[in-house]
Amino acid sequence: TPSSCLRPPSPPPTRALTPRTRELPPLPQLAELPELHQMMRQTCRDYAQKELAPIAAQLDKDHKFPAKQVKELGAMGVMAVEVPESLGGAGMDYLAYCLAVEELSRGCASTGVIVSVNNSLYLGPILKFGTEEQKKQWITPFTTGERVGCFALSEPGNGSDAGAASTLAQQEGDEWVLSGTKAWITNCWDASATVVFATTDKSLKHKGISAFLVPMPHPGLSLGKKEDKLGIRASSTANIILEDCRIPLGNMLGERGMGFNIAMQTLDSGRLGIAAQALGIAQAALDCSADYAHKRTAFGAPIGKLQAIQFKLADMALAIESARLLTWRAAMLRDAKKPFTKEAAMAKLAASEAATFVSHQAIQVLGGMGYVTDMPAERHYRDARITEIYEGTSEIQRLVIANNILKEYQQ
Amino acid sequence: MHRSSEVKHVASYLNTRGCECFGQPCESHCPVLTDRTIHVQLKTFIKIRVKPDRTGVVTDGVKHSMNPFCEIAVEEAIKLKEKKLVKEVVAVSCGPQQVQETIRTALAMGADRGIHVEVSGKDYETLGPLQVSKIFAALAKKEQADLIILGKQAIDDDCNQTGQMIAALLDWPQGTFASEMTLEADKMKVVREVDGGLETIKIKLPAVVTADLRLNTPRYATLPNIMKAKKKKIANVKPADLGVDVCSRLEVLKVDEPPQRQAGVKVETVDDLVGKLKEAGRV
Numbered sequence: 001t002p003s004s005c006l007r008p009p010s011p012p013p014t015r016a017l018t019p020r021t022r023e024l025p026p027l028p029q030l031a032e033l034p035e036l037h038q039m040m041r042q043t044c045r046d047y048a049q050k051e052l053a054p055i056a057a058q059l060d061k062d063h064k065f066p067a068k069q070v071k072e073l074g075a076m077g078v079m080a081v082e083v084p085e086s087l088g089g090a091g092m093d094y095l096a097y098c099l100a101v102e103e104l105s106r107g108c109a110s111t112g113v114i115v116s117v118n119n120s121l122y123l124g125p126i127l128k129f130g131t132e133e134q135k136k137q138w139i140t141p142f143t144t145g146e147r148v149g150c151f152a153l154s155e156p157g158n159g160s161d162a163g164a165a166s167t168l169a170q171q172e173g174d175e176w177v178l179s180g181t182k183a184w185i186t187n188c189w190d191a192s193a194t195v196v197f198a199t200t201d202k203s204l205k206h207k208g209i210s211a212f213l214v215p216m217p218h219p220g221l222s223l224g225k226k227e228d229k230l231g232i233r234a235s236s237t238a239n240i241i242l243e244d245c246r247i248p249l250g251n252m253l254g255e256r257g258m259g260f261n262i263a264m265q266t267l268d269s270g271r272l273g274i275a276a277q278a279l280g281i282a283q284a285a286l287d288c289s290a291d292y293a294h295k296r297t298a299f300g301a302p303i304g305k306l307q308a309i310q311f312k313l314a315d316m317a318l319a320i321e322s323a324r325l326l327t328w329r330a331a332m333l334r335d336a337k338k339p340f341t342k343e344a345a346m347a348k349l350a351a352s353e354a355a356t357f358v359s360h361q362a363i364q365v366l367g368g369m370g371y372v373t374d375m376p377a378e379r380h381y382r383d384a385r386i387t388e389i390y391e392g393t394s395e396i397q398r399l400v401i402a403n404n405i406l407k408e409y410q411q
Numbered sequence: 412m413h414r415s416s417e418v419k420h421v422a423s424y425l426n427t428r429g430c431e432c433f434g435q436p437c438e439s440h441c442p443v444l445t446d447r448t449i450h451v452q453l454k455t456f457i458k459i460r461v462k463p464d465r466t467g468v469v470t471d472g473v474k475h476s477m478n479p480f481c482e483i484a485v486e487e488a489i490k491l492k493e494k495k496l497v498k499e500v501v502a503v504s505c506g507p508q509q510v511q512e513t514i515r516t517a518l519a520m521g522a523d524r525g526i527h528v529e530v531s532g533k534d535y536e537t538l539g540p541l542q543v544s545k546i547f548a549a550l551a552k553k554e555q556a557d558l559i560i561l562g563k564q565a566i567d568d569d570c571n572q573t574g575q576m577i578a579a580l581l582d583w584p585q586g587t588f589a590s591e592m593t594l595e596a597d598k599m600k601v602v603r604e605v606d607g608g609l610e611t612i613k614i615k616l617p618a619v620v621t622a623d624l625r626l627n628t629p630r631y632a633t634l635p636n637i638m639k640a641k642k643k644k645i646a647n648v649k650p651a652d653l654g655v656d657v658c659s660r661l662e663v664l665k666v667d668e669p670p671q672r673q674a675g676v677k678v679e680t681v682d683d684l685v686g687k688l689k690e691a692g693r694v
Contacts, residue, residue, distance in 0.1 A: 035512075035515070035641075036637060036638065036641055039515060039516065039519055039632065039637045039640070040634060040637050042516075043519070043631050043632045043633075043634075043637065046631060047631050072631075075633065076631055076632075076633045076634060077633050077634030077635050078634060081634065085635060090633075090634035090635050090638070091635065091638060092634055092638065096634070100634075
């Protein structure tokens with residue numbers, strides 16, 4: 001039967017000289033990026049192809065955290081791309097980080113988000129707002145892949161409405177006491193520390209929120225059940241429950257009342273990481289479809305000859321390429337220390353909608369084969385969906401973009 | 412025990428051509444080039460095409476990358492350096508401008524500096540093991556290298572000659588098809604994978620070793636090393652500067668695609684099979 005020719009080949013035995021080395025076609029954009037970034041992208045692509053892609057399906061089935069791979073990525077410097085070398089990071093720029101996340105997500109979307117959360121949401125705010133002492137304590141151990149961090153902002157009662165945080169932080173002597181529940185925290189079951197947002201003064205509304213660093217495990221901090229998700233199943237997501245959780249005063253990140261600001265700035269950058277993840281998923285879905293279009297025959301010829309399929313592939317590639325350029329531009333603006341909020345929102349919106357569109361069409365191109373687990377298309381479809389939701393829903397992105405535009409046209 | 416001051420330079424020759432099909436029958440077989448999609452066994456993203464004039468394969472626009480066996484050679488050289496058994500690793504490649512990318516990859520893996528021997532155009536098309544080994548012998552003398560490690564063969568032409576020729580030209584001992592190499596004082600113990608099994612030899616330095624598949628697993632370039640590679644130097648040299656004539660003594664008569672696979676014939680009994688084989692003159 002035709003479907004039996006399309007079973008994925010068995011995983012390669014070693015990294016070198018495996019039959020599936022360098023399986024994916026080159027992307028023409030490689031010629032446009034600076035050489036450093038091209039090399040970095042290539043190394044991440046090689047890693048994703050050889051070490052992530054072969055195990056991604058199994059990781060998804062088992063809901064298994066890729067601890068070994070995270071350590072290897074740590075050794076490569078990918079878990080702390082922007083962190084300066086003096087603190088143990090790779091000392092590269094944000095564009096390099098986005099390229100890394102995209103290439104890794106092309107292999108395994110869960111690994112992509114684990115890398116992204118550690119880099120952007122955990123290390124990001126500490127790098128920007130932490131004291132030198134805090135950086136040494138909370139950054140360096142988290143650059144090697146041995147430990148990962150997480151970011152606790154959302155609560156069961158508020159996601160998009162981040163200003164309505166109800167987790168409390170009360171000062172008692174020389175300690176902060178945190179109490180409340182955080183929801184949907186990526187990486188939490190595998191994390192060794194978290195950045196938590198709690199309100200120190202409810203009457204000030206969002207201006208009363210502050211950020212805190214809490215080690216994990218810690219007395220007073222417990223984890224809810226691991227959510228059984230539609231996609232990105234190798235990364236853990238759960239509630240963090242704080243009951244009389246005591247931390248030293250020195251664990252406040254930034255100034256009192258700065259929490260909301262820290263969260264918003266962190267998410268501005270974080271959304272580029274998610275945009276990159278979405279691009280990786282979309283690209284993997286396109287790879288899958290284009291390959292299938294060559295092989296599957298119907299009506300006497302490969303289906304790639306049919307205009308219906310060709311139009312789909314064109315639309316898919318266009319969606320990805322547009323989103324990719326938006327992402328790169330936003331990253332470059334950030335690296336040049338220019339304002340990039342609007343561009344980042346556009347990138348995340350475009351990339352996540354591209355991911356859902358492309359993965360949806362990929363299943364359509366594959367037909368029945370797209371619906372079964374033998375082909376990765378169904379996993380891309382499931383993985384893509386979350387990108388429109390976390391780190392700012394598509395609706396929030398539209399609000400951010402609109403606000404920025406209205407500001408530009410302010411009378 | 413290991414006198415690291417003795418082994419000054421390890422020059423690692425990188426073959427930037429080559430594509431792997433493991434000698435198994437594949438759809439569009441050799442000559443296939445090292446390009447982005449090497450393994451043509453199951454999926455061919457870039458179809459290797461024979462040029463219309465049948466003098467070779469189309470190389471225009473095909474991305475080249477480091478020969479896998481040479482990756483293993485570079486990895487071994489870097490490992491020696493990490494063990495402080497050698498002082499410096501120099502990565503060398505012969506070819507047009509694009510080989511600089513391959514040299515940079517070696518630098519990103521940990522080599523200290525690179526040498527790009529510029530050979531382009533017609534000269535590059537006809538560049539073969541004899542010319543390369545002459546270039547290399549000249550470089551080895553100039554750089555005063557103590558050890559040369561290269562891949563056992565390039566996966567585009569499968570010649571398996573360069574290492575051996577270099578050793579002959581320099582009158583150095585050689586350890587080919589190495590699956591293990593250990594430096595013991597001024598001798599290199601090499602375990603060779605040969606048809607009959609494993610052969611262990613000890614060769615005095617300076618020497619040439621060619622890397623086989625199981626010598627090691629090459630590392631991924633780490634991001635910090637990629638950053639460092641930017642600052643490492645790649646020197647530019649021409650074959651004429653080394654006194655080498657790259658003119659080829661070989662002329663390619665023709666290059667063809669492999670014949671289309673013919674349909675087989677099913678037989679009922681062993682006797683039928685023997686009969687058919689006899690008919691075809693195979694037995």
